[in-house]
Amino acid sequence: MSGIQFIKDCTKEAFQGSRRYWLWLSCLIAVCLVGAIAYWNQFTNGLIVTGMSDQVSWGIYIANFTFLVGLAAAAVMLVIPAYIFHNQAARSVVLLAEGVAVAACLMCMLFVTVDLGQPLRFWHMIPFVGRLNWPQSMLAWDVVVLSGYLFLNITIPWYITYHRYMGKKPDIRVYFPAILIAIFWAISIHTVTAFLFIGNPGRPFWNTALLGPRFIASAFTAGPAFMVLAFRVIDRETDFKVNTSVQKLLALITAVALQINLFMVGTELFTEFYAPTEHSASAQFLFFGADGQNALVPWIWGALFIEIVAVVILMVHKLRENSNLLAIACVLAIVGIWIEKGMGLIIPGFTPTPLGEVFGYLPTMTESLVSFGIWAFGILVFTILAKVTIKIETDRLKYKSSELA
Amino acid sequence: MRQRLVWLAVSLVIPTVCLVLDAGPFAWNNDDTEAKSPPPFVVSKRVPVLEDNGYYPCSDCHDNDSQKSNPRMRKLDDEHDDLAFDHGKQRFWCLACHDSENRDMLVNRGGQLIAFDESHLLCGDCHYQQQTDFMYGAHGKRLQSWTGVRQIVACAECHDVHSPNFKPREAWQPPQARTGLTATSVHQDIGGVEHE
Amino acid sequence: MSEKQSRKQITRRRLLQVLGLTAGGASLTAAANKLTDENTRRTIVDTLGGLFQNHFSRLSPDEVGETLARMERKYKEKYKQDVRVEATSALPNTLFGYALNLSRCRGYRDCVSACVEENNQSRDSEIQYIRVLEIPDGTMNLEHADHYYAGEVPKPDHFYLPVQCQQCENPPCVKACPVEATWQEPDGIVVIDYDWCIGCRYCQAACPYWARKFNWNEPVIPAESLNTQTHYLSNRPREKGVMEKCTFCLHRVRKQQLPACQEACPTGARVFGNLLDPDSEIRYILANKKVFRLKEDLNTEPKFWYYAD
Structure with a gap:
């Protein structure tokens, strides 16, 4: 019974708050609805309403998916210090990081679903009932690891917050094995996503072993940077105070990961441009355009530029200490990574096509609205999870047996 | 004498060895596929087509009586003036392929008569x-089925024999x-998405 | 299919029934049977049947029969004419292969045109299984190819390279599909179950030959140009949101006919045949011509060869 009461109390908590909180929720719900309406258009008319084609058959949906798997995986950057190194500051916010993971996982799943031509046949992916092509298909692997990761990131915080709610101490022997699994799982979800691309020898732009490490490095840049920003908002908007040492730790992780990421981008650029082969055509298209198609050129140079600005701010101790500058650096890092491993990775993979054709891709209004809708949904989920978690963590939401009567 | 015998032996042995090698497993040019006779095939008939065109039998006009064969190379401006005549870059004349005696037959370089079909x-x-x-099977076009007796299109059905290159x-x-x-x-510099 | 595989499938079938999906579908169907008049009943039953249709290889012969009949009803409704949907299996001892003589191809695109008519591709979104590349002499770099050439062909100093599904022995698309909606038949042809495909387009990303095409919208085929002789795994009309591809005209070649592209080619550049028949034309070509295959470095083992003479 207390379990039901827990859900009830949490739901109640999620939908009560200040006017500002409600205004925020309303805005997010409004964007979600706009996205839903746009998706209805796509659902009824087919993917023809997107900018995708047989030439460029994945677009901004899969770009967002790729970015968000990284965001989901990056929760591990607080889980490790919190549970393995027993860092108390990290422990105070680790549930929020897992909230980010849950929201990101849900967004990933939504982005894949809206990319499907026959979304009603999703049940074909359920093992036994459907026919999951596991272990052959890397996409089947992705379905498995993403669902598993979502499950882990719901059950672990559930177990911990529920005990807190009941006024009991969670048993570390119960949840620690799950945490260990979740740590490996986090790395695996992003590695599998990288393999999804790497495993296509017909797409030389993706067919590089470095893509795996690059995905991890860029995830550990964008994820912690996103958490710096989220914690900054929570710190300002709620009475929950985030320990500054957490922000310092996250900033440091972002700084190191971004340097590693830029180094790997540099080695890729060397490979592509020092002795260009036929396989460099995609990179050529990305950085300099090809056959009159150069929509991505300003974006990728812009992304590299802002990543370099971000890395300078993050590397110089004085600049990083300034919380406003840190926030700017984090925004730049996130946007830079989003471009570089989103559109900057997906579109050149398809350009030129395996038959050498260079074909343009621009997301349509429908695609953009659906994407915004999914982002709004993810932020909505995170907001609600954060609100409830904070209430429980600060012991203000507790089980009252009297309420049952 | 002995020298002669040696020479005789050598002149006998060498060809024998060569013959054995050529027929045996050491053959230099032992191409199985070439040696095998081609799988059975049927070539599409040309005569009915020519009859439909009103050109066949040729002997209707070329009866070697009122119409004697004229071996002189000349420009055809009375009959058959519609023929593009550039087979072999004008090296050939009608009688290179058409028999001058039996006008309903073709003739090869060795003088053997060959039917139009x-x-x-x-x-x-x-x-x-x-x-x-x-x-x-590496040239020409098969009809009907990929299996069974091959039915193939006659040379003249795809190629205009008097001007064999495809136009x-x-x-x-x-x-x-x-x-x-x-x-x-x-080669084009257009494209991208048309936004409504 | 091996015995082990089929047994595995039967076990899965059992499990599926235990899970109640089939049972649920059957009870819904039974309910619909009682409730409504003949026509409405048919529609409801057919819609449910379509929504919960099982994977093609898991259908029993009876279920295949029902499925084909349901499809024929659906197409009759849509195109107002009788469409025949078959499900002939592969012929014994056949492995289909294709060879194309580049010296003969003149870029007319007659094969492309015949293919579209034969295979009921959407005329609206212009799906084509064959791309003929016009490549300048002296290179094999496909990036120098013109896909959109028009007017009189052949152009001087150019050659033509038609590309379609290469029916790889080691097909990356089959490996990629997350739901086994695409597989290789015993005669070597890679097919798609259009009613199982979820439309994720991962196979399209995996294919190194750009052979797979997606139905971006509801396909449009004018009823008068519909080819009514169809096969479940090949040219039956598709719906939006699923992949399709060249099947070497599986519905024709399993009746010992030739593929439509071979039949349409006016120069005899295309040679189709059974790779297991030592007397076949294609075997002669493989043995006697200098052949090559596209992108052999990718280890896909295409069953589509090019040669020149």
């Missing part, structure tokens, strides 16, 4: 590689991009 036997006089390919012609329409998008190729 078996023109592939004639063309191979010069185009021997194409003829081999034709008989085994350039209009290609079927270029591919279109997906509805709502415009195509862009390497």
Whole structure:
């Protein structure tokens, strides 16, 4: 019974708050609805309403998916210090990081679903009932690891917050094995996503072993940077105070990961441009355009530029200490990574096509609205999870047996 | 004497060895496929087509009586003036392939008569590689089925024998991009998404 | 299919029934049977049947029969004419292969045109299985190819390279599909179950030959140009949101006919045949011509060869 009461109390908590909180929720719900309406258009008319084609058959949906798997995986950057190194500051916010993971996982799943031509046949992916092509298909692997990761990131915080709610101490022997699994799982979800691309020898732009490490490095840049920003908002908007040492730790992780990421981008650029082969055509298209198609050129140079600005701010101790500058650096890092491993990775993979054709891709209004809708949904989920978690963590939401009567 | 015997022995032994080698497993040019006779095939009939065109039998006009064969190379401006006549870059004359006596037959370089329905036997006089390919399947076009006795199109059905090269012609329409998008190729500088 | 595989499938079938999906579908169907008049009943039953249709290889012969009949009803409704949907299996001892003589191809695109008519591709979104590339002499770099050439062909100093599904022995698309909606038949042809495909387009990303095409919208085929002789795994009309591809005209070649592209080619550049028949034309070509295959470095083992003479 207390379990039901827990859900009830949490739901109640999620939908009560200040006017500002409600205004925020309303805005997010409004964007979600706009996205839903746009998706209805796509659902009824087919993917023809997107900018995708047989030439460029994945677009901004899969770009967002790729970015968000990284965001989901990056929760591990607080889980490790919190549970393995027993860092108390990290422990105070680790549930929020897992909230980010849950929201990101849900967004990933939504982005894949809206990319499907026959979304009603999703049940074909359920093992036994459907026919999951596991272990052959890397996409089947992705379905498995993403669902598993979502499950882990719901059950672990559930177990911990529920005990807190009941006024009991969670048993570390119960949840620690799950945490260990979740740590490996986090790395695996992003590695599998990288393999999804790497495993296509017909797409030389993706067919590089470095893509795996690059995905991890860029995830550990964008994820912690996103958490710096989220914690900054929570710190300002709620009475929950985030320990500054957490922000310092996250900033440091972002700084190191971004340097590693830029180094790997540099080695890729060397490979592509020092002795260009036929396989460099995609990179050529990305950085300099090809056959009159150069929509991505300003974006990728812009992304590299802002990543370099971000890395300078993050590397110089004085600049990083300034919380406003840190926030700017984090925004730049996130946007830079989003471009570089989103559109900057997906579109050149398809350009030129395996038959050498260079074909343009621009997301349509429908695609953009659906994407915004999914982002709004993810932020909505995170907001609600954060609100409830904070209430429980600060012991203000507790089980009252009297309420049952 | 002894020297002569040695020479005799050598002159006998060497050809024998060569023969054995050539027939045996050490054969230098032991091409199985070439050696195998071609799988059975039927070539599409030409005579009915020619009859439909009103050209056959040739002996209707060329009866070697009122119409004597004229071996002189000349421009045809009375009959058959519609023939593009550039087979072999004008090296040939009608009688290179058509028999001057039996006008309903073709004739090869060796003087053997060949029916109009078996023109592939004639063309191979010069185009021997194409003829081999034709008989085994790497040249020409098969009809009806990929299995069973091969039915193949006669040489003259695809090639105008008097001007055998295929003529350039209009290609079927270029591919279109997906509805709502415009195509862009390497040589064109257009494209991208049309936004409504 | 091996015995082990089929047994595995039967076990899965059992499990599926235990899970109640089939049972649920059957009870819904039974309910619909009682409730409504003949026509409405048919529609409801057919819609449910379509929504919960099982994977093609898991259908029993009876279920295949029902499925084909349901499809024929659906197409009759849509195109107002009788469409025949078959499900002939592969012929014994056949492995289909294709060879194309580049010296003969003149870029007319007659094969493309015949293919579209034969295989009921959407005329609206212009799906084509064959791309003929116009490449300048002296290179094999496909990036120098023109896909959109028009007018009189052949152009001087150019050659033509038609590309379609290469029916790889080691097909990356089959490996990629997350739901086994695409597989290789015993005669070597890679097919798609259009009613199982979820439309994720991962196979399209995996294919190194750009052979797979997607139905971006509801396909449009004018009823008068519909080819009514169809096969479940090949040219039956598709719906939006699923992949399709060249099947070497599986519905024709399993009746010992030739593929439509071979039949349409006016120069005899295309040679189709059974790779297991030592007397076949294609075997002669493989043995006697200098052949090559596209992108052999990718280890896909295409069953589509090019040669020149």
